[in-house]
Every structure is written in structure tokens, then in C-alpha cells.
Amino acid sequence: MRRAILILGLCGSATVLVAGAMKADGISDRAKKVHFSSIVVDTHDDTTQRLVDGKFDIGRRDTNGSIDIPRMKEGNLSAIFFSIWKSSKITGHDAVKRALDQIDSVREQIRKHPDALVLATTAAAVRDARKQGKIAALMGVEGGHMIASDLGVLRSYAALGVRYMTLTHSGNCEWADSSTAKAGHNGLSDFGKDVVREMNRLGVIVDISHVSDKTFYDVLETSEAPVFASHSSCRAICDAPRNMTDQMIKDLAAKGGVIQINYHVGFLSQEFRDAEKAKPELEKEIQAEVAKRCGDNESCQLIEGDNVVREYVKAGKLPRVDWTKIIEHIDHAVKLAGADHVGLGSDFDGAMMPFGMEDASKLPRITEALLQRGYSESDVRKILGENTLRVMTEVDRVSREMNAAVSKGERVLSSVRTKSERAGK
Ligand SMILES: [Zn+2]
DSSP, X not given: OHHHHHHHHHHTTGGXXXXXXXXXXXXXXXXXXXXXXXXXXXXXXOTHHHHXXXXXXXXXXXXXXXXXXXXXXXXXOOEEEEEEEOOTTOXXXXXXXXXXXXXXXXXXXXXXXXXXXXXXXXXXXXXXXXXXXXXXEEEEEEOGGGGTTOHHHHHHHHHTTEEEEESOOSSOBTTBOBTTSOOSSSSBOHHXXXXXXXXXXXXXXXXXXXXXXXXXXXXXXXXSSOOEESSOOBTTTSOOTTSBOHHHHHHHHHTTOEEEEOOOHHHHOHHHHHHHHHOHHHHHHHHHHHHHHHTTOHHHHHHHHHHHHHHHHHTTSSOOOBTHHHHHHHHHHHHHHOGGGEEEOOOBTSSOOOBTOSSGGGTHHHHHHHHHTTOOHHHHHIIIIIHHHHHHHHHHHHHHHHHHHHHTTSOOOGGGOHHHHHTTO
């Protein structure tokens, strides 16, 4: 069903076929050369929910969802951050247990597919994976509620390979405000600032997707390392509170950070967002249909949510959003902050994808479109992955320096004081 819609999507790009070296798939030889010789990094994928489910084998090409090894290879997705996520309504020990289950499920998939996947925690390891012809698997915790206000838990996640943490999800956590909840901490609390400092010391990237604007600015003030938005788009194009304003994008870049553009149609397209708002009954209908298909199976809900929205678009009940909207957001952010500060954070397997970007195999389209817009090959490589690798390297450098200063006694970090952190202060 989804594939049938995809064919319609391809028809829309018929005009590009007239360009000289264009192939039947709409991707020129030049774009293929650039794309397949680049390291392509995606900083946010919700595929982990499918892994925990136990029935999904990432090694086999699936007709549903967006991510599996065959389609990652087809689209040259070289490094993927698996999101470790649970709703912010789940807190305390329960949230920690769910996070550990997900970390285990990612690590188990890597163990089961040693020829295709390798765990990576550094930029060098991502490059090594590439040399070995493998996909680098990385992890990011989505939501500070999952550390249960305990820096020891954060350190344990880091030891298990977690490389970034999004400070909140859609609700506030115990120490930081989300962009989609009523402010409760005026941004980051004092303990939240300790969390950021400890993440800096551990070399865990601070992810500001989902957080409130005030939390974002508190993070910029507190963090010693560059930070990134693992899956956010531009608010100037689509007015979603969890997208970034032009000023935020500039300020993130001034600190060396990267905005990784999210492909979710409700964050890409104002038209889609307005249509959703104008017909709140549709959301209820969609939710009811998803519940009918999935019950309380969350991984099924994420995949079927995408499927049902596609059916509504096909029936003319919601506006169609094409993949080229992703390029508009990339281009907007590049014009504001430069090509050194933009990347890709799809939200695959956790959101509604635009037509023509149904899965990882479609990624070469992004390279083709950027080259057609006149981007240099080197800028395209930066956007595809090199910018993320730079942030990872920089975050590691700051971590090494902080650890050296702490061990020499030149610095005292409040985050290293065990008693107060156990008390959740
Ligand atoms: Zn998210």
C-alpha cells in the first residue's frame, strides 16, 4: 500500500529526468558518486521500539517502517543513532528499566548482525565502521526523565554506549522544561545544570530537541561543549514550538552546534499543521484507527500512525507533503548559519514521513537536490554527516580536558558530588 503511494511520489519528479546524466531513479551519476562516498549520519531513529518488540529482524528488508539493514545500505546510511525513548509520563525506576531494555535490544541486534552493524561511540569509530563496510550503530536517550534524577544512571548509560541525551521529551522532566508543556523550572534547574556539566565531562552530547526556548538558552550558557538538536526543524517555515527559531539556529551555530533537520510532516509543513489544527476530529479518528490496529503495542502504533496518515492524505483529508520540504528546511538553516551547522535527524519509525522519503533508501535524493541547488560537494558531505562527526570529536575533546582538570584537582564539579546527586538535588 505504501509502495503504491511512493510510485505517485516519483511521478512528481519527472521534470528532473530531462537533466543530462539523470538515471531512471532520478539520481545523477555525480550525486551517486558524492552520496555513496560520504559518511551519512542520521541522529534520530525510533526503530528501537521495533527492536524491543522482539518480532522485528533489522537484518531483513521489511515492507513496513523506514529502517532495516538492506534499506540502510541501499541509501548509504552509514551511522544511525537509535533512540532510547519512553513517554515522559513514565518516570523513576520504571523509566530506567525501559531504557535498559532498549539499550540491550540495540546491543543484541549488533551482536546478531556482526557483519553489518558495529557499536560506535566516537567519530573515529564511525569512520572505522565505514572502512570495514559496516553501519555504525549509536544510541541517544530521548528524555532526561529516563535518568530518574540520578547522575549515576546517566554515567551507566554512557558506559553502555549512549552518546547523546535529549534533555526532555514532550513533557517537562524533573529538572528541565519542554517546549510542549507549561514551564515548571524556568528552563534548567540547578540540578539540570549539573546534568549538563556531567554530560560534558562524560562526553555525552547535550541534545536540545524538544526543550523549551528558555531551557535551550540555559543549556547554551551552561554547556562547555557544542550541543546539537538531534531532530528539529525551522520554526520560520513551520511554527511548531519544538522547531527552532532563526535566532536559536544562529546561536546554536555560534557555539559550534548543529541543527539536524527532522522529516516529520507536522514539523516540516505549516499547511499540514494548519490542516491538523483546523480538524481536531481527524486526530481523534486517526488515533482510534491506530488503536484498533495496534492495541497498546507502541512500536506498532508508531509505524501504523505513519500508514494511517498516508491513507488520510490519499483520501484528500490531509494535505500531501513532499520530501522536497526537507530541502527547504536544510536550505533555510544553511542560509542562516552556514553549511557547517546543519545535518539530518529523520525521526524515521517514529513520525509521519513526507512522500518520497518513506525510508532510508531514499536518502540519495537529498544529495541530488542539494547539488542541484548549487551546494558544493564538500558542503553536501558536511550536511550528510561530517558536521555531526565534528561535534562528536569536539565533545570528546572537552570531556578529556574536563576529566584532566578534575583529576589534577584544578576543578571541582558539583556534578561529581555523589551525595547530593543521589538526593536528586
Ligand atoms: Zn522526538
